[in-house]
Amino acid sequence: MTFGRLERTQGAQPMSEINVTPLVDVMLVLVVIFIITAPLLASSIKLDLPRTDAAKPNETPGFVTLTVDRAGQIFLDEQAVSVTRLTESLGQSARQNPDTEVQLRADEAVPYGRIVEVMGVAQKAGLNRIGFVANASTPADPAALPSPAPASATRP
Numbered sequence: 001m002t003f004g005r006l007e008r009t010q011g012a013q014p015m016s017e018i019n020v021t022p023l024v025d026v027m028l029v030l031v032v033i034f035i036i037t038a039p040l041l042a043s044s045i046k047l048d049l050p051r052t053d054a055a056k057p058n059e060t061p062g063f064v065t066l067t068v069d070r071a072g073q074i075f076l077d078e079q080a081v082s083v084t085r086l087t088e089s090l091g092q093s094a095r096q097n098p099d100t101e102v103q104l105r106a107d108e109a110v111p112y113g114r115i116v117e118v119m120g121v122a123q124k125a126g127l128n129r130i131g132f133v134a135n136a137s138t139p140a141d142p143a144a145l146p147s148p149a150p151a152s153a154t155r156p
Contacts, residue, residue, distance in 0.1 A: 045069055045078060050108045051137035062097045063131075064090070066122065068106040072114050087121055094126030101129040 045067050066086075067075040074081055076089055093100050102122045106115050119130055 045075060047105060047107045048109070049105065049133065049135045052134045053137055062099065063101040063103050064093055064127075065103045065105065066118055068104075068110050068114060068118055070107040070109050072110060074118060083117075083121060086118075087125060090122055090125035090127055098126060099129065100127055101131055102127050103131050103133050105133040 047067070047069060065075075065077050067078070069075070074083065074086055076086055081089065090102070104115070104118065104122075106118075122130060
């Protein structure tokens with residue numbers, strides 16, 4: 001019995017090109033993650049801002065950010081300051097540009113008197129343009145608004 005010579009066929013050759021499709025997919029996922037998380041990193045001070053329908057971000061050429069946290073501590077452009085230092089800094093800003101806007105961010109638990117005190121310091125320094133920063137409210141939540149007390153309930 002004679003055996004014939006068996007011919008071997010060559011298998012598939014190794015691919016020498018790099019497949020970039022998975023790399024592009026990973027990069028697109030990372031871009032989406034950065035786009036979503038970047039606005040969340042804008043402020044490092046934790047506040048519960050009040051909500052209103054009138055809260056629309058606007059672009060102003062010159063502004064300073066005043067923040068009053070839950071404990072009543074004042075921050076000027078995210079740096080903790082005392083009232084005297086705040087007066088000096090706002091006065092310097094007013095001298096450089098009298099049209100500088102003060103963007104006031106205050107936690108909703110801060111007493112109104114503290115907010116008025118900060119506004120008074122800004123106005124004494126010569127900055128009369130004061131804007132209040134708030135979060136937009138949810139449109140279909142009228143139950144969240146406090147109902148006005150009846151007139152008969154306020155009189156003895």
